[in-house]
Amino acid sequence: MTNTSLKDLAKELNLSVSTVSRALRDSHEISPDTKEKVLILAKKLNYQPNPYARSLRKQKSKTIAVVIPEIANNFFSLAINGIESIAQENDYHVLIYLTHEDYEKELSIINHLSSGRVDGVLVSISSATNDIRHLEELHRKDIPVVFFDRISDNINTIKVTTDDYNSGYKATNHLIDQGCKRIAFLSISSKLSIGVKRMEGYKDALKDRGINVEEKLIVHTEGSPEESHNKIKQLLTDPNRPDGLFASVEKLAIASYHCCHELHLSIPKDVKIISFSNLETASLLNPSLTTITQPAFEIGKEAARVLFKGLDKHKTFLLNKSIILDSQLIERESTAK
Amino acid sequence: MTNTSLKDLAKELNLSVSTVSRALRDSHEISPDTKEKVLILAKKLNYQPNPYARSLRKQKSKTIAVVIPEIANNFFSLAINGIESIAQENDYHVLIYLTHEDYEKELSIINHLSSGRVDGVLVSISSATNDIRHLEELHRKDIPVVFFDRISDNINTIKVTTDDYNSGYKATNHLIDQGCKRIAFLSISSKLSIGVKRMEGYKDALKDRGINVEEKLIVHTEGSPEESHNKIKQLLTDPNRPDGLFASVEKLAIASYHCCHELHLSIPKDVKIISFSNLETASLLNPSLTTITQPAFEIGKEAARVLFKGLDKHKTFLLNKSIILDSQLIERESTAK
DNA sequence: CTGTTAGCGCTTTCAG
DNA sequence: CTGAAAGCGCTAACAG
Numbered sequence: 251m252t253n254t255s256l257k258d259l260a261k262e263l264n265l266s267v268s269t270v271s272r273a274l275r276d277s278h279e280i281s282p283d284t285k286e287k288v289l290i291l292a293k294k295l296n297y298q299p300n301p302y303a304r305s306l307r308k309q310k311s312k313t314i315a316v317v318i319p320e321i322a323n324n325f326f327s328l329a330i331n332g333i334e335s336i337a338q339e340n341d342y343h344v345l346i347y348l349t350h351e352d353y354e355k356e357l358s359i360i361n362h363l364s365s366g367r368v369d370g371v372l373v374s375i376s377s378a379t380n381d382i383r384h385l386e387e388l389h390r391k392d393i394p395v396v397f398f399d400r401i402s403d404n405i406n407t408i409k410v411t412t413d414d415y416n417s418g419y420k421a422t423n424h425l426i427d428q429g430c431k432r433i434a435f436l437s438i439s440s441k442l443s444i445g446v447k448r449m450e451g452y453k454d455a456l457k458d459r460g461i462n463v464e465e466k467l468i469v470h471t472e473g474s475p476e477e478s479h480n481k482i483k484q485l486l487t488d489p490n491r492p493d494g495l496f497a498s499v500e501k502l503a504i505a506s507y508h509c510c511h512e513l514h515l516s517i518p519k520d521v522k523i524i525s526f527s528n529l530e531t532a533s534l535l536n537p538s539l540t541t542i543t544q545p546a547f548e549i550g551k552e553a554a555r556v557l558f559k560g561l562d563k564h565k566t567f568l569l570n571k572s573i574i575l576d577s578q579l580i581e582r583e584s585t586a587k
Numbered sequence: 588m589t590n591t592s593l594k595d596l597a598k599e600l601n602l603s604v605s606t607v608s609r610a611l612r613d614s615h616e617i618s619p620d621t622k623e624k625v626l627i628l629a630k631k632l633n634y635q636p637n638p639y640a641r642s643l644r645k646q647k648s649k650t651i652a653v654v655i656p657e658i659a660n661n662f663f664s665l666a667i668n669g670i671e672s673i674a675q676e677n678d679y680h681v682l683i684y685l686t687h688e689d690y691e692k693e694l695s696i697i698n699h700l701s702s703g704r705v706d707g708v709l710v711s712i713s714s715a716t717n718d719i720r721h722l723e724e725l726h727r728k729d730i731p732v733v734f735f736d737r738i739s740d741n742i743n744t745i746k747v748t749t750d751d752y753n754s755g756y757k758a759t760n761h762l763i764d765q766g767c768k769r770i771a772f773l774s775i776s777s778k779l780s781i782g783v784k785r786m787e788g789y790k791d792a793l794k795d796r797g798i799n800v801e802e803k804l805i806v807h808t809e810g811s812p813e814e815s816h817n818k819i820k821q822l823l824t825d826p827n828r829p830d831g832l833f834a835s836v837e838k839l840a841i842a843s844y845h846c847c848h849e850l851h852l853s854i855p856k857d858v859k860i861i862s863f864s865n866l867e868t869a870s871l872l873n874p875s876l877t878t879i880t881q882p883a884f885e886i887g888k889e890a891a892r893v894l895f896k897g898l899d900k901h902k903t904f905l906l907n908k909s910i911i912l913d914s915q916l917i918e919r920e921s922t923a924k
Numbered sequence: 925c926t927g928t929t930a931g932c933g934c935t936t937t938c939a940g
Numbered sequence: 941c942t943g944a945a946a947g948c949g950c951t952a953a954c955a956g
Contacts, residue, residue, distance in 0.1 A: 303933035640949035
């Protein structure tokens, strides 16, 4: 048994297809009687209009695509949650594509999306992506694109991100407030925009509170987990070791935490740690961890909202705006000693 | 500028639409020359066939839907990862729908999916779902359905889950191996299939190792987080307190962990804890936590694979099979004392 | 080997 | 108020 079609309804009621179509869309040029008859039968047969026939006819898919590098256990799950909720509100459908940080995959996915499958695209580019011509091409084909989180500065479209500078500033201030005098900054890259901006916030916070920025307290570990571990351990073994750590990504917070244990340093008594983290349960699982959380859900929602506005109004609406949301500092009472 | 169509190519090359269509699909009845000409132009214009026109014509959407209760920070993110990877391999697209544990929402989503939008559905039912007629209706309309993780026993279709009984058995044995003599079992429901099966594993493990099952060590906390907290605290305050805790969900592990801290009980010296958890970083963030992890990624993959097999072969292929995957016990060297 | 034609299910003129 | 007809972009049966 296949799905009911307009034709089926029409035949059953001795009406024409167009009348049935209009009745279902509550057109004013249909008599109340026929409307009712049609509606009743449609409900009875659970009529669901074929979305692809409609899309083809209306040149609109009522579908958006979300293209992201990864999904497991992090920021992106929450972002999708936000995106999906806004999509549902707008009666839109959400296609999901994972690039696994692979440029080739991203390329072929984005290329495909110019087919008319979707009305708009939400994208967070893969770390391997330098060339963004594939995204410009979408744009040129009048498919609105909104970047979120992982953005490219080289394209003239809207971007939704966290305020990394301010987050860095806030996190550093928090450690100072807790009494830290020497605060180290840990990052996984000296180039990535998020790392750089967070570091600027860190530096300015120190300056504003009259603390010198010591270059030796800024650690970039571009390589393996082992390298991170060693560098942090070295930092903490120094007789003049820092009394505060600002980990710009969660991974480094975990590494720091382990180093402290190995060196029998108590957290937060000997060393205070603050970290970027989107793991909601991070500070629950480890009460001595203070986290800076990106508003992932809100970023997803905002990105989707802005995309839908662009769909309604005009693509030019989406040109070169930037929406920057603030992060949140989550601190728990430490019950551990 | 809109997307290139077959007609555009045909006009440009002075060919008929059907010839171009056939050339692109590498039909044997087209001359090598024309094939080449067509292919070159198609590449040049980055021709992407309109998927909805094709779907309409072929009565096949090359799309599946994933319907799940939630996505953030857990099992489902990993499952989607698995599903998406298999879908990509099969050249399929993935629509995602969240029910937020709301029966009404699930109902309307599933109803909509009988429209022909998808060729198959992967579903993990919401906790609020008792009536599954909406899923049977899909089935009746010849749309294959595969259940994963949260299954219903009342429908005659394929199910993919973790081996909850064996997981419970394994977890309990692990605690016994660690020297525990009195092991408590914590669960959030005495009815939910996952809870019941895990408990059976727990009981049988105890029996097989010659340990008595004490009913007072089995705690079901059906209510609020506070209730859980209180019940666990009570359990641990008893002079004859358990030396091992088996938390059948992550939430309860975290609660247990906090209780231990409040009561100044050392983990794992005074109390050993093992917990179900899909948070990959859980045992990293807290080295004293041993976790039982569901093979979420594999479950996703397996569910998708089986769905595709059903699409290829026949819907009856999917009748009433059950695939049960095993969980994994993850233990870390405890560096904490 | 290539073209003509019909039709997937729907919306939307245009005619009554 | 209702119906007939065209067409969205594609595939496939049928002709040549």
